[in-house]
Amino acid sequence: MTSRKCSPSDFIFKEELGHGSYSTVYKALDRRDVKNVYAIKVCSKQHIIKEGKVKYVTIEKNTLNLLARANHPGIVKLHYTFHDAQNLYFVLDYACGGELLTLLHKMGTFSELWARHFSVQLVDTLAYIHSQGVIHRDLKPENVLLDQTGRLMITDFGAAFTVDRAEQLGAHCAASSSFVGTAEYVSPELLLHNQCGFSSDVWALGCMVFQFVEGHPPFRGENELRTFEKIIALDYSWNYELHPNKIATGKPATNPLIVSLVKKMLTINTQDRISLRGIQGSSWFDGVDWDDKRTIWRGIWQLPATENAQQQQQLMMGQARTTNAYHRMIPNRQLHVIDTPIKSITITKQKKKKPTKPNSTSSIVEWRKKLGIPTANATVSANVNANANTDALIDFSNSMTKNRSSRGNSLVPAVTPPATAVPAPIQPQITPQSINGAVQRTQQKVPYTNSQPMYAPPRTPTNQTTFVRAERKNPPLQGIQTQLPEGSNNITNKTATGISTKVPGPFTENIHPPAPKVEKQTAATKLSPKLTTPLHITTKNVLKQDYIFMHTIPYRQDGPGMSMESYNKIDNDLITSLVSENKLTLNSPACIPALLTLRKNGTLSYSTGSQTHEMVNIGDSELSMYDFEFDELSRKGFLILEKYKRKVWLISLPSFAALSKLSPEKHVPSAKSKSVVNTGENWVDCFFRARQLMEEEDNTPTRAHTSSAAEQEITNKLNGVSLRTVPQSTPKTTPKTAPKTAPKTAPKTAPKTAPKAVPTTAAAKIPVHASKQSGNPQPSSMSNNSTLASPVSTKAAVDRAPLMSRSSSGSNMTPAHMAKTRTAPQAQIASPRKPSQHHYNQLPLASSPLSPTTGTPVGATQRRVLSGSPLVSQSPRSTTRSPSVPSRHLASNSSGDVRSPPPSAQLNNKKRYSAPKNMVISSSRYEVIHSLSSRTADAQEATSGASAAFKNLQKKKPKKKQ
Numbered sequence: 001m002t003s004r005k006c007s008p009s010d011f012i013f014k015e016e017l018g019h020g021s022y023s024t025v026y027k028a029l030d031r032r033d034v035k036n037v038y039a040i041k042v043c044s045k046q047h048i049i050k051e052g053k054v055k056y057v058t059i060e061k062n063t064l065n066l067l068a069r070a071n072h073p074g075i076v077k078l079h080y081t082f083h084d085a086q087n088l089y090f091v092l093d094y095a096c097g098g099e100l101l102t103l104l105h106k107m108g109t110f111s112e113l114w115a116r117h118f119s120v121q122l123v124d125t126l127a128y129i130h131s132q133g134v135i136h137r138d139l140k141p142e143n144v145l146l147d148q149t150g151r152l153m154i155t156d157f158g159a160a161f162t163v164d165r166a167e168q169l170g171a172h173c174a175a176s177s178s179f180v181g182t183a184e185y186v187s188p189e190l191l192l193h194n195q196c197g198f199s200s201d202v203w204a205l206g207c208m209v210f211q212f213v214e215g216h217p218p219f220r221g222e223n224e225l226r227t228f229e230k231i232i233a234l235d236y237s238w239n240y241e242l243h244p245n246k247i248a249t250g251k252p253a254t255n256p257l258i259v260s261l262v263k264k265m266l267t268i269n270t271q272d273r274i275s276l277r278g279i280q281g282s283s284w285f286d287g288v289d290w291d292d293k294r295t296i297w298r299g300i301w302q303l304p305a306t307e308n309a310q311q312q313q314q315l316m317m318g319q320a321r322t323t324n325a326y327h328r329m330i331p332n333r334q335l336h337v338i339d340t341p342i343k344s345i346t347i348t349k350q351k352k353k354k355p356t357k358p359n360s361t362s363s364i365v366e367w368r369k370k371l372g373i374p375t376a377n378a379t380v381s382a383n384v385n386a387n388a389n390t391d392a393l394i395d396f397s398n399s400m401t402k403n404r405s406s407r408g409n410s411l412v413p414a415v416t417p418p419a420t421a422v423p424a425p426i427q428p429q430i431t432p433q434s435i436n437g438a439v440q441r442t443q444q445k446v447p448y449t450n451s452q453p454m455y456a457p458p459r460t461p462t463n464q465t466t467f468v469r470a471e472r473k474n475p476p477l478q479g480i481q482t483q484l485p486e487g488s489n490n491i492t493n494k495t496a497t498g499i500s501t502k503v504p505g506p507f508t509e510n511i512h513p514p515a516p517k518v519e520k521q522t523a524a525t526k527l528s529p530k531l532t533t534p535l536h537i538t539t540k541n542v543l544k545q546d547y548i549f550m551h552t553i554p555y556r557q558d559g560p561g562m563s564m565e566s567y568n569k570i571d572n573d574l575i576t577s578l579v580s581e582n583k584l585t586l587n588s589p590a591c592i593p594a595l596l597t598l599r600k601n602g603t604l605s606y607s608t609g610s611q612t613h614e615m616v617n618i619g620d621s622e623l624s625m626y627d628f629e630f631d632e633l634s635r636k637g638f639l640i641l642e643k644y645k646r647k648v649w650l651i652s653l654p655s656f657a658a659l660s661k662l663s664p665e666k667h668v669p670s671a672k673s674k675s676v677v678n679t680g681e682n683w684v685d686c687f688f689r690a691r692q693l694m695e696e697e698d699n700t701p702t703r704a705h706t707s708s709a710a711e712q713e714i715t716n717k718l719n720g721v722s723l724r725t726v727p728q729s730t731p732k733t734t735p736k737t738a739p740k741t742a743p744k745t746a747p748k749t750a751p752k753t754a755p756k757a758v759p760t761t762a763a764a765k766i767p768v769h770a771s772k773q774s775g776n777p778q779p780s781s782m783s784n785n786s787t788l789a790s791p792v793s794t795k796a797a798v799d800r801a802p803l804m805s806r807s808s809s810g811s812n813m814t815p816a817h818m819a820k821t822r823t824a825p826q827a828q829i830a831s832p833r834k835p836s837q838h839h840y841n842q843l844p845l846a847s848s849p850l851s852p853t854t855g856t857p858v859g860a861t862q863r864r865v866l867s868g869s870p871l872v873s874q875s876p877r878s879t880t881r882s883p884s885v886p887s888r889h890l891a892s893n894s895s896g897d898v899r900s901p902p903p904s905a906q907l908n909n910k911k912r913y914s915a916p917k918n919m920v921i922s923s924s925r926y927e928v929i930h931s932l933s934s935r936t937a938d939a940q941e942a943t944s945g946a947s948a949a950f951k952n953l954q955k956k957k958p959k960k961k962q
């Protein structure tokens with residue numbers, strides 16, 4: 001390893017590849033040799049300190065450094081790290097093939113050949129990672145990237161844990177009290193015993209193998225609690241498992257060898273779970289020479305054509321189906337629950353599947369009791385925080401490290417597949433204008449090349465419907481300032497939060513956002529002159545006002561769409577169905593923008609012409625919000641508001657082109673515009689701010705002082721920032737120091753974006769009573785005869801939707817405090833095979849130099865550069881806490897209805913809107929971790945939300961049944 005000083009000016013930054021919770025990733029070329037293409041992860045120092053991400057950045061850097069040594073092809077390699085005044089930089093292998101999840105969603109399922117090939121690569125990589133004492137802890141298809149040949153690379157080591165040699169013998173480390181990982185892949189030992197070890201990665205691997213074959217992870221509930229429940233109960237099933245009826249339907253059976261292997265991986269008891277070595281020896285991998293790295297590490301696009309033919313056929317079939325079924329293009333995991341009342345979390349007991357399992361129980365109450373989830377004062381394990389000391393900042397001062405080595409001696413020539421081999425992922429832009437276009441994009445041909453057989457014959461093509469997942473949402477980070485170096489013709493992209501993202505001059509040719517396409521026939525062309533701001537809408541006390549498309553779906557008792565029988569809560573399937581069933585209406589050119597207005601007292605209304613429709617009060621206890629790929633920057637997706645069993649509002653955004661026609665300035669309405677108010681802040685933030693304003697009725701000077709003190713603390717930290725190295729494997733770190741950085745710096749009550757300009761007292765005086773202020777005018781509309789009635793659409797096309805399945809959901813709710821740390825049981829040691837560095841060094845370069853002009857390879861994620869837009873999207877990943885109606889008032893009764901809060905609850909605004917302390921809803925594990933770790937020891941127990949509901953249930957439960 002050599003060292004040299006690097007700086008951002010050594011690279012030509014190209015387009016943005018995406019955002020993480022604390023970083024922005026750019027494609028970049030090495031100035032000295034532009035054939036060397038990298039992905040540079042840029043982390044704003046200010047942001048990572050402020051948001052308490054230091055430990056994750058530290059872990060990631062240390063782990064990547066450790067793992068980079070052997071040049072294992074299955075790991076995204078860290079080439080350099082350096083920093084400047086604003087940012088930390090990780091120079092990584094560029095994975096131009098995008099995320100494995102994207103490819104999987106495009107395919108629907110992988111053929112057995114591909115599933116096996118990817119599994120082999122994963123096992124080989126995991127064996128190496130474990131041999132280095134590293135547990136990944138967040139394995140999932142999103143964290144697996146693909147290079148240009150279709151070879152996988154594991155990334156995202158921010159949650160990794162490094163076990164020192166002594167601990168390796170024990171094979172298990174105790175996890176912290178924080179939730180680590182992603183709900184669907186989290187291991188039962190973490191849920192039950194708050195422990196995770198090498199075998200936890202095996203569990204996640206089992207989930208992934210299942211997902212490769214079935215198209216979805218094995219455990220998925222309507223929310224994360226249900227997911228956990230299923231995990232504990234081992235409640236999963238194969239769609240295509242060998243079954244007489246399945247055969248009768250012509251569906252192919254899943255290879256029993258896969259079923260058997262996955263079963264061994266998905267074993268509750270870690271002692272019984274198969275080890276990596278056991279996996280390598282399993283029958284499914286018969287014929288695999290684990291020492292033949294060259295064969296193992298062929299990319300899928302390098303596999304023989306004869307064997308790829310089946311996958312090709314599957315892909316094409318999937319595309320044909322996709323063309324005919326728009327709803328299949330909607331991803332099955334993108335509904336992000338922003339805020340949902342407890343009533344939406346169905347608490348039901350599940351039938352025990354395998355009651356004999358010692359740790360499994362189908363009762364969520366029972367297992368939550370075992371977990372001791374309401375415990376607020378969970379301690380942080382020293383072990384887990386061994387390399388996660390928040391007090392220790394990363395040493396980037398001497399870290400112009402160069403991990404680069406000669407991975408480029410390719411024995412297998414890298415085959416860059418034709419750029420047209422697989423169409424770029426479709427990005428369903430659920431705006432009326434986009435639907436046709438998105439469908440058209442699926443009609444592309446899929447040529448394959450190559451020869452020679454490999455592995456066992458693939459199974460016959462399935463008839464399984466293919467999902468095509470939209471591009472992963474990569475919203476601009478809220479509060480992040482990744483300001484690349486000055487001195488070059490930086491383009492400043494103003495964001496809504498006032499944050500600017502500066503990119504250096506060389507970006508210029510690429511960084512310009514694509515000019516907003518002017519639709520030939522946009523909704524705006526249908527604008528009526530009445531659509532100028534209605535005069536009766538004054539901007540006084542208006543928190544935000546902007547043009548939107550509004551679609552409403554009233555609830556009807558007699559169905560068939562959102563009927564009593566079919567609908568309990570919004571979930572991904574329901575939304576997907578509603579969108580797909582009503583696509584004609586959503587696509588109707590008759591849709592015209594309405595002006596949505598949010599007042600500081602929380603009332604929400606929209607106006608069309610002179611008509612104003614009162615919707616709901618944002619503090620309404622029966623209001624839930626969902627983010628379905630809603631992105632204000634790219635104008636995609638829906639923000640969904642749901643008044644429980646009353647009405648659903650789907651809010652989408654007119655294109656910039658359409659908006660420009662609305663305002664005389666011919667620009668996107670700005671805050672200065674007379675016609676709209678505060679377009680600079682996104683809707684979700686404003687909703688929370690409105691709620692916050694109501695919450696902070698009794699905001700005292702003491703609290704204000706606390707807040708400013710916290711801000712001062714951040715400033716002080718930044719001023720005196722000291723970057724020093726965290727020893728890689730320091731086994732014992734003072735546990736309690738870890739979470740302290742974040743919580744102290746983040747005022748609990750203040751929303752991130754809450755502008756100081758809004759006096760909290762102004763709105764605080766406004767009483768919030770759901771019954772009085774919700775302004776829900778729809779009881780009558782509930783009996784309307786249409787499933788979808790769009791008040792802003794002249795064409796209320798109504799599709800009588802069949803009842804939707806709600807078997808899966810992408811909702812992301814995480815119960816907070818997991819179990820207290822217990823003694824780690826002995827567990828299986830992952831096969832500590834000595835890494836075969838020789839082999840890996842001989843392998844073709846994973847991210848071998850690419851021509852900057854090379855087209856997007858097969859499977860590459862298509863990303864769009866949208867910087868420069870005057871708006872920034874909300875941060876749907878931002879942690880949101882569950883709302884706040886005391887659960888006792890919202891527990892479902894036996895009929896499934898929700899009782900209204902009693903008057904006392906309605907009057908108690910503070911109690912009602914205070915976020916429960918042990919409930920976090922988030923789509924980002926970092927947010928979850930941060931939120932959990934930021935809780936202070938004196939955090940109160942939840943008085944509302946799901947956690948409190950469970951607690952109540954526990955209390956009520958007779959002892960003998962517990």
Ligand SMILES: Nc1ncnc2c1ncn2[C@@H]1O[C@H](COP(=O)(O)OP(=O)(O)OP(=O)(O)O)[C@@H](O)[C@H]1O
Pocket residue numbers: 017018019020021022023024025039041076092093094095096098099145155156158472474924925926
């Ligand atoms: N080496 C890489 N090559 C290509 N794209 C990358 C690379 N690393 C990250 N990306 C893309 O950039 C985006 C952000 O990645 P990053 O690792 O910062 O965050 P994340 O892991 O997705 O999110 P989080 O940090 O919140 O878990 C992702 O969509 C990822 O696909």
